[in-house]
Amino acid sequence: xxxxxxxxxxxxxxxxxxxxxxxxxxxxxxxxxxxxxxxxxxxxxxxxxxxxxxxxxxxxxxxxxxxxxxxxxxxxxxxxxxxxxxxxxxxxxxxxxxxxxxxxxxxxxxxxxxxxxxxxxxxxxxxxxxxxxxxxxxxxxxxxxxxxxxxxxxxxxxxxxxxxxxxxxxxxxxxxxxxxxxxxxxxxxxxxxxxxxxxxxxxxxxxxxxxxxxxxxxxxxxxxxxxxxxxxxxxxxxxxxxxxxxxxxxxxxxxxxxxxxxxxxxxxxxxxxxxxxxxxxxxxxxxxxxxxxxxxxxxxxxxxxxxxxxxxxxxxxxxxxxxxxxxxxxxxxxxxxxxxxxxxxxxxxxxxxxxxxxxxxxxxxxxxxxxxxxxxxxxxxxxxxxxxxxxxxxxxxxxxxxxxxxxxxxxxxxxxxxxxxxxxxxxxxxxxxxxxxxxxxxxxxxxxxxxxxxxxxxxxxxxxxxxxxxxxxxxxxxxxxxxxxxxxx
Numbered sequence: 001x002x003x004x005x006x007x008x009x010x011x012x013x014x015x016x017x018x019x020x021x022x023x024x025x026x027x028x029x030x031x032x033x034x035x036x037x038x039x040x041x042x043x044x045x046x047x048x049x050x051x052x053x054x055x056x057x058x059x060x061x062x063x064x065x066x067x068x069x070x071x072x073x074x075x076x077x078x079x080x081x082x083x084x085x086x087x088x089x090x091x092x093x094x095x096x097x098x099x100x101x102x103x104x105x106x107x108x109x110x111x112x113x114x115x116x117x118x119x120x121x122x123x124x125x126x127x128x129x130x131x132x133x134x135x136x137x138x139x140x141x142x143x144x145x146x147x148x149x150x151x152x153x154x155x156x157x158x159x160x161x162x163x164x165x166x167x168x169x170x171x172x173x174x175x176x177x178x179x180x181x182x183x184x185x186x187x188x189x190x191x192x193x194x195x196x197x198x199x200x201x202x203x204x205x206x207x208x209x210x211x212x213x214x215x216x217x218x219x220x221x222x223x224x225x226x227x228x229x230x231x232x233x234x235x236x237x238x239x240x241x242x243x244x245x246x247x248x249x250x251x252x253x254x255x256x257x258x259x260x261x262x263x264x265x266x267x268x269x270x271x272x273x274x275x276x277x278x279x280x281x282x283x284x285x286x287x288x289x290x291x292x293x294x295x296x297x298x299x300x301x302x303x304x305x306x307x308x309x310x311x312x313x314x315x316x317x318x319x320x321x322x323x324x325x326x327x328x329x330x331x332x333x334x335x336x337x338x339x340x341x342x343x344x345x346x347x348x349x350x351x352x353x354x355x356x357x358x359x360x361x362x363x364x365x366x367x368x369x370x371x372x373x374x375x376x377x378x379x380x381x382x383x384x385x386x387x388x389x390x391x392x393x394x395x396x397x398x399x400x401x402x403x404x405x406x407x408x409x410x411x412x413x414x415x416x417x418x419x420x421x422x423x424x425x426x427x428x429x430x431x432x433x434x435x436x437x438x439x440x441x442x443x444x445x446x447x448x449x450x451x452x453x454x455x456x457x458x459x460x461x462x463x464x465x466x467x468x469x470x471x472x473x474x475x476x477x478x479x480x481x482x483x484x485x486x487x488x489x
Contacts, residue, residue: 005488008033008260008269010247013041014470015460016275017230018069018477023273024237025073026485031269032239033262035246040227041275042425042432043470046310046414050364051356053310053371054224055416057470058353059323060217061210064139065471066226069478073233080229081219084358089216090323092188093401094181097328101321102185106213117179127176127186127205128212134161135206143475146483147443147465148450164203165439172202184327191375194303194468195436196335204437216323218358223470247276250284256455260284271456271484275477278447278463280426289453301441303433303468304338304375305418309391312411313368317354319402324352326394328401334375342377344386350374350394367411378429382418391415433469434462442467449480450487458484 005028009016012034024030038044042056060066066077077083087104094100100116102109106128114121137157145152164172173186187197189207219225234241242262249261250272259268274281279297282290329347337345353371356363363369372394395407418430435441447464451457460480462468 005029005271006031006269007271007273007484008267009273009275010260010281011041011275011461012036012039012241012243013275013461014043014227014230014473015462015477015480016041016273017227017234018474019273019275019460019481020234020239020477021073021230021237022478022481023484024234024239026481028271030234030239031267032234032241033245033247033260033267034241034243035276036424037244039231039241039243040224043223043227045222045224048310048414049312049411051310051312051367051369052222052362053369054222054353054355055308055310057223058355058371058373060219060223060226060470061214062471063214063217065474069474070229070233072478073237075233080232081221081225083217083219086216086218086322086358088321089211090325091321092181092185092325093328094184095328097401098181099401100181100185102212104215109212113177113182116182117177120177120179120182123176127172128209131205131207131209132213134164134203135209137161138203138206142443143466143472144479145443145465146449146479147446148448148483150444153443161203164205165201165442167202168198169200169202169205170197172205173197181327184331187331188325188327193437194433195301195438196339198335199301199339199436199438201439201442218322218355220359221361222355222359226470247284250281250454250457252285252289252454255289255453257451257457271458271488273458273460273480273484275459275461277426277428278459278461279428281459285454289451291452292447297428301339301436301438302378302429302431303436303462305378305380305421305427305430306416306432307374307376307387307390308416309370309372309394310414310416311370311372312363312413313370313406314409314411315366315368316356317368317370317402317406317409318404320352320354320357320398322354322357324354326350326352326397326401328397338375338377342380344380344390345374345376348374348376348390348393350397352398376418378418378431380418380430382430387415387417428463434467437467449476449483456488 009032044055046053088101110121189211247262251259257272356369421427421430
């Protein structure tokens, strides 16, 4: 037990909260410092006029990762919140006016593929069988590793999969289906990894297994219920949480972290763990003690930022599902404008979530809560008139694709984008999801969990291993906790 040692955790997102639970369970005195009014990091809430919106993540995938986390503390998911499997998991609109609904069971999904492209059901089965093998390998042998050396993942099992790391998702999907709509459905899940399908290794098809076999779920009360659960568990384990406490400086004696200055006060500790933006955290150190220079960050491939809208509608909407994807534009062009030309999109894809279709607490009776997300490049000039331009475009496209008037049904709209990500989360370039999982940004090639220059300083979250997304963030919290225990002897 480590009762004589104190750990300070900077930031209150998924990875920080998860780490606080593991470290407190291990016996450390843990204090978590959060700059905002609530914990959750990017997973916060907006409440307005009886509506409740998840500001950040809205997709609940990989339920086994959440189950594994709570089981580590003798708990179950259902001890904290109620999950509902969505059917359809999501709905997709295409440029030709057609739509596809992905149902909640794989047999129905295969049938949908077969109806669109004869023979696709057998190819999809083989593809998902392979994706399932990759999922098991990733969860059991890869993602719970700290990225200290290549031998963590260079195993006999991964050697058999080596070809998949040098082949893209796009290339693999072309071997499964020829139909453009089906290709987009199979390429869609890697967007959660923050990169283009053409640059994401085919090994990451395990995201297709998460999508089509494990399904899409909704925690009643929204994704913030998961944050509430983590907070409840952390407090039960003895974690102290300080809100509205932005960290201004990491205090160092020689080359050893000894505490932080936050809110004008000094907090001393034996170990510092930051779940805040990695780039920002190193800005809190003297230049000589920063591992990664500005040029390093400039060369990295960041996952997109986002333009988000939170909309209250006067009435229930038709012809949409809880999760609805509007792929009625050029998928490849939008990806190029995010990653290559880095400009505001000329004809964007977008995603919409209507949680009140599943969860009556999301909106007043007879009304609809809508969340709209358009992926965009980082570091764009973020002006109010630009936001409004894209809001008008999104609403017009949605009216056309769903064949219903909705503009006059809007009670209010709130937006969130690059400037907000920078202000609220100190996010590099206003990124929304962290570093993309490309081949050259995988495992040991990602920023390290343990500082190479400052003793007793650690990092966690979406800019380090294993990568972007809610389940990886939970995993990151566990992995860094085990690494701290390993080195703190």
